Amino acid sequence: MTDAVAIDTGADTRKWGKYLYVSSVVLLCAWVIVPIYFLMINTLSSPETVSSFPKPFFPEFDLGSLKFFAGFAGMLTALKNSVLVAGMTMIMSILIGAPAGYALSRFEFRGKGTFRLLILLTRAFPLPLLALPLAVLFIRTGLDDTAFGLALVHTTLALPFAVLITFSLFSGIPIELEEAAWTLGCNRLTAFTKVVLPLILPGITASAIFAFVISWNEVFAAAVLTIENRTLTAFLLQNLDTSPLHLKFAGGFILVVPALIFIFVVRKYLFAMWGIANR
Amino acid sequence: MAEIQIKNVAKTFGTYQALHDINLTIADQEFMVLLGASGCGKTTLLRIVAGLETATTGEIWIGGRRVDHLAPKDRGIAMVFQNYAVFPHMTVFENIGFGLRMQKLANDEVKRRVERTATLMHIEQLLNRYSGELSGGQRQRVAVARALAMEPDVILMDEPLSNLDALLRMEMRAELKGVLAESKTTAIYVTHDQVEAMSMADRISVMHQGKIVQAASPIEVYRNPAAEFVAGFIGNPPMNFLSATPAGNGKWTVAGETLDGPNATAPLQFAIRPEDMQLADTGLKATAKVVEPLGAHLLVTCDVNGTMIRAILDSDHKVKPGDVLTLAPQPDRVRWFDPQTTLAVA
Ligand SMILES: Nc1ncnc2c1ncn2[C@@H]1O[C@H](COP(=O)(O)OP(=O)(O)OP(=O)(O)O)[C@@H](O)[C@H]1O
Ligand SMILES: [Mg+2]
Numbered sequence: 001m002t003d004a005v006a007i008d009t010g011a012d013t014r015k016w017g018k019y020l021y022v023s024s025v026v027l028l029c030a031w032v033i034v035p036i037y038f039l040m041i042n043t044l045s046s047p048e049t050v051s052s053f054p055k056p057f058f059p060e061f062d063l064g065s066l067k068f069f070a071g072f073a074g075m076l077t078a079l080k081n082s083v084l085v086a087g088m089t090m091i092m093s094i095l096i097g098a099p100a101g102y103a104l105s106r107f108e109f110r111g112k113g114t115f116r117l118l119i120l121l122t123r124a125f126p127l128p129l130l131a132l133p134l135a136v137l138f139i140r141t142g143l144d145d146t147a148f149g150l151a152l153v154h155t156t157l158a159l160p161f162a163v164l165i166t167f168s169l170f171s172g173i174p175i176e177l178e179e180a181a182w183t184l185g186c187n188r189l190t191a192f193t194k195v196v197l198p199l200i201l202p203g204i205t206a207s208a209i210f211a212f213v214i215s216w217n218e219v220f221a222a223a224v225l226t227i228e229n230r231t232l233t234a235f236l237l238q239n240l241d242t243s244p245l246h247l248k249f250a251g252g253f254i255l256v257v258p259a260l261i262f263i264f265v266v267r268k269y270l271f272a273m274w275g276i277a278n279r
Numbered sequence: 280m281a282e283i284q285i286k287n288v289a290k291t292f293g294t295y296q297a298l299h300d301i302n303l304t305i306a307d308q309e310f311m312v313l314l315g316a317s318g319c320g321k322t323t324l325l326r327i328v329a330g331l332e333t334a335t336t337g338e339i340w341i342g343g344r345r346v347d348h349l350a351p352k353d354r355g356i357a358m359v360f361q362n363y364a365v366f367p368h369m370t371v372f373e374n375i376g377f378g379l380r381m382q383k384l385a386n387d388e389v390k391r392r393v394e395r396t397a398t399l400m401h402i403e404q405l406l407n408r409y410s411g412e413l414s415g416g417q418r419q420r421v422a423v424a425r426a427l428a429m430e431p432d433v434i435l436m437d438e439p440l441s442n443l444d445a446l447l448r449m450e451m452r453a454e455l456k457g458v459l460a461e462s463k464t465t466a467i468y469v470t471h472d473q474v475e476a477m478s479m480a481d482r483i484s485v486m487h488q489g490k491i492v493q494a495a496s497p498i499e500v501y502r503n504p505a506a507e508f509v510a511g512f513i514g515n516p517p518m519n520f521l522s523a524t525p526a527g528n529g530k531w532t533v534a535g536e537t538l539d540g541p542n543a544t545a546p547l548q549f550a551i552r553p554e555d556m557q558l559a560d561t562g563l564k565a566t567a568k569v570v571e572p573l574g575a576h577l578l579v580t581c582d583v584n585g586t587m588i589r590a591i592l593d594s595d596h597k598v599k600p601g602d603v604l605t606l607a608p609q610p611d612r613v614r615w616f617d618p619q620t621t622l623a624v625a
Binding site: 174176177179180181182183184185186187190194195198199 | 329330331350351352356357358360362364366367368377378381382422425429
């Protein structure tokens with residue numbers, strides 16, 4: 001008798017636990033997905049629908065808002081700037097980050113642990129703190145208001161991640177593979193290009209996309225360091241109060257899309273970086 | 280001509296000394312086996328010869344040329360790694376052909392050599408597979424084929440057959456030996472399998488704690504071990520030891536028996552192989568403890584004055600645990616070791 005009761009309550013708690021679990025999952029998903037969904041609906045609706053009420057629950061697939069967005073003065077240039085800066089950031093952070101990651105994984109040197117810590121520490125300085133001296137420095141060197149100058153700043157933001165992700169990638173490649181290549185007629189460089197690179201290429205791509213997205217999403221440095229050559233984030237920020245609703249939606253949507261794609265592409269490598277087992 | 284000379288090579292990792300003053304000359308076309316227990320420094324020595332590790336002190340000469348400062352690719356060597364190191368992003372064909380492509384050989388030459396070595400290693404039906412689709416033993420054979428295809432002057436092999444089953448290993452052993460003899464390759468072959476060492480080697484270097492204890496032909500290592508370690512390491516079961524006290528005039532007292540021995544005044548270790556003792560009327564008194572029939576032979580573990588020794592007797596003898604045997608050591612097979620230095624005494 002007592003046994004049955006005990007089992008009952010056990011099953012009950014388990015059931016409640018399961019409800020709680022499922023509902024928190026649903027809640028968390030909704031938290032993320034609902035705003036994105038509304039963003040999408042509004043982007044793909046005509047400007048009139050966007051300003052009306054109540055809102056539809058399904059997109060009309062009207063490209064009016066996007067057309068307006070494309071036609072808005074300066075918007076396409078800003079988009080182009082964003083792509084340009086993010087592209088440069090991506091290339092520079094891989095070119096600088098991957099060799100650093102390789103060195104960290106393959107060579108023993110003094111202060112290696114400190115170096116790894118310092119890489120992360122660069123993220124500890126808030127950008128607003130650095131923005132003013134940077135702006136002054138850039139004006140002096142003529143880098144202000146250029147895509148390259150902004151890309152440099154974004155590279156410093158993306159670099160820690162590039163180094164740490166590539167470090168974990170290289171560490172996953174047994175050194176014996178390289179050594180075997182050396183004994184088979186390769187020097188360090190050819191062994192790298194013929195053996196290591198093909199093996200880590202997917203991971204490198206992921207870390208490149210990560211750098212791209214970091215630059216793409218960055219708004220503060222972009223707003224401070226550029227005037228004419230604004231990136232999309234800075235441009236939208238600047239025109240936020242003056243622009244019509246459907247323009248904001250379209251701009252927001254364009255900004256969100258790369259980040260979403262990124263999450264899907266690189267989630268595996270992010271888990272690897274954080275040391276979480278993944279499949 | 281590819282003679283290998285290892286001169287005064289020592290290696291320390293931090294504070295740990297992995298190799299102590301190694302001196303070894305491997306003649307052109309010789310098949311040298313490095314034999315030793317796990318962790319004794321075999322791989323380290325091989326990697327120093329290959330140029331994957333730098334010696335702390337000492338020199339490496341290959342074919343009359345000092346190679347210490349040369350990259351692995353410039354030493355005229357090929358290596359089989361203990362953990363295979365088969366490239367996962369290439370097929371078996373591409374793996375075996377990798378070194379040949381690096382030499383910029385023509386396509387049909389690459390194809391010819393890859394197919395020949397693959398056939399040799401019995402993996403010709405696996406040429407289109409990726410490393411992830413192979414078993415450990417198959418991967419190991421790919422690694423060997425990849426080194427053989429290079430047709431190097433010197434081949435360095437780190438336990439290349441360790442992952443094969445007994446039958447295949449026996450077959451590969453013979454084939455590998457034949458191929459290397461035919462191609463006139465100088466080989467250093469690392470193993471901790473003494474049967475492999477005995478059957479393949481021209482010479483065996485027995486390593487112990489970072490030192491080479493003895494480098495000699497297999498039969499010499501077996502019959503005349505230079506040190507107690509070698510005597511106790513080689514042979515299955517290994518040599519028996521009994522302490523002996525001098526009785527003067529080259530006579531020794533071993534477990535109450537008087538035997539002929541070297542002229543010395545300090546106590547020595549008497550040593551004899553299990554198969555070199557026969558049942559006789561006079562000899563060591565041994566009480567049988569465990570009797571293991573091995574088909575042709577009986578392996579008898581017995582107690583001689585409190586020390587356990589093993590004897591291999593013909594299986595015609597009827598021996599039960601508890602029997603007292605009289606074991607006569609064959610005089611020309613008896614060896615003596617100095618317990619102070621652990622070295623053999625002539
Ligand atoms: N990179 C290294 N750093 C520190 N110690 C090392 C290093 N490589 C080898 N050692 C040590 O040197 C010793 C010899 O190692 P080695 O790999 O040569 O042994 P081995 O004879 O090949 O053993 P096994 O039969 O298990 O392969 C071991 O004690 C090992 O721990
Ligand atoms: Mg080893």
